[in-house]
Amino acid sequence: MLSIKDLHASIEGNEILKGLNLNVKPGEVHAIMGPNGAGKSTLGYVLSGREEYEATSGKVEFQERDLLELEVDERARAGLFLAFQYPVEIPGVSNMEFLKESVSAARKERGQDPLTAAEFLRKAKAACEQVNLPLDFLKRGVNEGFSGGEKKRNEIMQMIMLEPTLCILDESDSGLDIDALKVVADGVNSQRDGKRSFIVITHYQRLLDFIKPDFVHILADGKIAKSGGPELAKEVEASGYAWLEDHEETNA
Amino acid sequence: MSEQIDQAISREYEAGFVSDIESDTFEPGLDEDVIRRISEMKEEPEWMLEWRLQAFRSWQKMTEPDWAHLGYEPIDYQKISYYSAPKSMKDRPKSLAEVDPELIRTYEKLGIPLHEQEMLAGVAVDVVFDSVSVVTTFREKLAEAGVIFCPISEAIRKYPELVKKYLGTVVPRTDNFFAALNSAVFTDGSFVYIPKGVRCPMELSTYFRINELNTGQFERTLIVAEEGSYVSYLEGCTAPQRDENQLHAAVVELVALDDSEIKYSTVQNWYPGDENGVGGIFNFVTKRGVAEKNAKISWTQVETGSAITWKYPSCILRGDNSVGEFYSVALTRSRQQADTGTKMIHLGKNTTSTIISKGISAGNSSNTYRGLVKMGPNADGARNFTECDSLLIGDTCAAHTFPYIESANPTAIVEHEATTSTVSDDQLFLCQQRGLDIEKAISMIVNGFCKEVFKELPMEFAVEAGKLLEISLEGSVG
Secondary structure: OEEEEEEEEEEOOEEEEEEEEEOOOOOOOEEOOOOOOOOOHHHHHHHHOOOOOEEEEEEEOOOOOEEEEEEOHHHHEEEEEEEOOOOOOOEEHHHOOOOOHHHHHHHHHHOOOOOOOHHHHHHHHHHHHHOOOOOOHHHOEEEOOOHHHHHHHHHHHHHHHOOOEEEEOOOOOOOOOOHHHHHHHHHHOOOOOOOOEEHHHOOOHHHHHOOOOOEEEEEEOOOEEEOOOOHHHHHHHOOOOOHHHHHHOOOO | HHHHHHHOOOOOOOOOOOOOOOEEOOOOOHHHHHHHHHHHHHHOOOHHHHHHHHHHHHHHOOOOOOOOOOOOOOOOHHHHOOOOHHHHHHOOOOOOHHHHHHHHHHHHHHHOOOHHHHHHOOOEEEEHHHEEEEEEHHHHHHHHHHOOOEEEEHHHHHHHHHHHHHHOOOOOOOOOOOOOHHHOOOEOOOEEEOOOEEOOOOOOEEEEEOOOOOOOOOOOEEEOOOOOOEEEEEEEEOOOOOOOEEEEEEEEEEEEEEOOOOEEEEEEOOOOOOOOOOOOEEEEEEEEEEOOOOOOOEEOOOOOOOOOHHHHHHHHEOOOOOEEEEEEEEOOOOOEEEEEEEEEEEEOOOOOEEEEEOOOOOOOOOOEEEEEEOOOOOOOOOEEEEEEEEEEOOOOOOOEEEEEEEOOOOEEEEEEEEEEOOOHHHHHHHHHHOOOHHHHHHHHHHHOOOHHHOOOOOOOHHHHHHHHHHHHHHOOOO
C-alpha cells in the first residue's frame, strides 16, 4: 500500500533523507527508530506533504497513486494520517467542529454521506472513551490549554474518528508517563484490523512494548541503516545507537 | 504557503453587480440650494430645513479630519450627487407585490429575497434602497406594541415632536466634519421609538444598499428607548460593484433612557474596491449612544467591506450603573483600510464597559483599532475591560492598535489586554493534514478567532456573519 523508493528530501537546501527505501503492506506495523536528527520526523512530514520539506528525488506510491504529486489535504483524504509530535492549538475552534469538518471531508472522499448528528456523537463518544478523554473535550478549542498528554491522546482520538488507511505516529510516546503511554498504545491497537497500516516513529523502544511492530527499521543519516523484527528494537534498547557510527560518519 | 493564502483570500466581490433601476438623481454639487431641494423632496417642515442649513454652514467652516491611520485621495465634495431615489418608488407600494421586480431580483442575487424575509420569524424589514425607504413590513404588529419603526423622513412629518426632542442630542450637528455633512444632507434612515416598559416584539432589521454611481449615502438613524424598554436593531449592508468611490457618511444616535436596553448589530459588506484598491466605498460613520441610569447599550459589528472604514461606535455612560458594550470583528484584505474602535465615556457612578475587538488583516490591507476609555471625575467605582486582538494572514498586511485611556477618578478600574497573532503554517498544516482544503482551514481558524464576538450577534446574523467571513476569505484556489 505504501512503497518508498530512493527518497531524497531536503529542508532549505539541506538534504535530510538520502535515499530511503521502505515497503509497507496492508495491516503491517513498521517502527522507525533512530538517533535524534536521523530524519525520522522529516519522513513523516515528507510523506504528509508539509511545504518546507521538499522531496528532491525518488518515488512514493500510496495505494497506487503518486503520493508526491498530491496536496497535503488530498493525501489526508486519500487516507494518510499523521499524529503530530507537537499538536498546535487552534483557539476558538471546538474539537467537535474540527472533527465534524474533517470526518465529513474524509467521508465525502470515500463517497459516503455525512454522518447524522446522532451518529457522529455516538462515534465521538466512543473515541473519547477509547483514549480516556472526558466528553467535554469535544466542546473545547482544538488543543487549547490541553496538557501534553491530552494533546497526544487527542491525536489518537482524531485518528480513530477519521479511519485512515495509513497512520504515521510521530513520537506519540514522547513526554508521556507510563499510564498515558498505555492509553495511547491501546488506542492504536484498537485500530489494528489487519488492513490499516502503521508507521510508528519513536526514539525509544518503550512504546514498542505496547504496540508490537512487525518490522523495525533503524534510520540513520537519512537512510534505513538496518531492518529487522521486533528483536532489533531490544538490541537498540541494550546498546543504544552508538554502533551506527561504526557504519557512518553522522548526525548527533 | 503565503502564495496559497493570497489566492485563497482574493476573490471577486460576490455582491458586485449593478441593478438598473431608473433613478431621480441630483446633479453633483453641494450648496444651500441643494439642501433646500432635498428638504423639499422630503416634504419637510421649515424647522428641519433650518436645522440642515445650520449644519451646512458649520460644515463649511470645518476641515476634514486627518488623524486616522488611513490614506486616500482627497474627496471632492462638489463632485458628489447628494440625492438619488428609485423613480418607480414615488408612489409608495402597499405590499411587496407593488415593489419593482428589478429590486426584488437584486435582493435575490444577494440571497435575501424579501418574501422570504417577510416570513422569517420575527424580523421586520425596513429596506433602504439608495436613499428612499422602499418597503416597511410588519408595521402593524409593531404598532400594536406601540413601537414606531419607520423611515426618518416619515418620522419628521408624522412625529415632529419626538424627532425635535432627540435629533442631534447624542451626535450634535457640529460634532465632527462628517456628522455635520450628514446633518446637512441626510436623505433617509430609520427612526425607532420604543415606549416605556415595552419589549420590542421582534428584532428590527434594515438592509442598506448603495446603488447609484457617485451618490453619497447619508443615512440618519435615531433610536429612542423609553424607560424600561428593550430593542434589538440589526443593520446589514451590501453594495454593487462600481469603479467610482462612493462616499458614505452615516450618523446613528441611540437614546437609552433609565433602565432600558438597546442592542445594535451591524454586518457591513460594502464594495471594498478591486485588488488594487480601485473603487470601493468610503465609509465615515458616527455612531453614538447615551445610556441613562441603569441603561445598557451594546454595539456589535462585523465589518468586512468598504475601501476605507472610519467608525467608532461609542457609549456615553451618563447614568449611574449604566453599561456599555462594544464587540467588533473587522476584516480587511486586498488594499482595504480600516480605522475603527470605540469610545467609552464613563460619567456616572459604577458604570461598566466591555470592549472586545478582533481585527483580521490579510493581503496588503491595514487594520487599526482605535479606542478611548475615559473615566470622568464622578465615575466612582467605574470599570472597563478591553480585549483587543489582531490576527494577521500572510506577511504583507498590517495591524495597529491605538488605545487611549484617560482616568480622572482614582476608584475607577481600567483593564486592557491585547494580542497579535498570525494564522500559522502549523495551524494550516494541521487542518490540511486532517483533510480540510486551505480555504476551509483559513475560514475555520478565523471564525474561531472571532467566536467571542459572533456569540453576541442575534442568531440569524451570527450565521450570516460566519458565512460572510467565509465568503470574504474564500477565493479561487487553483
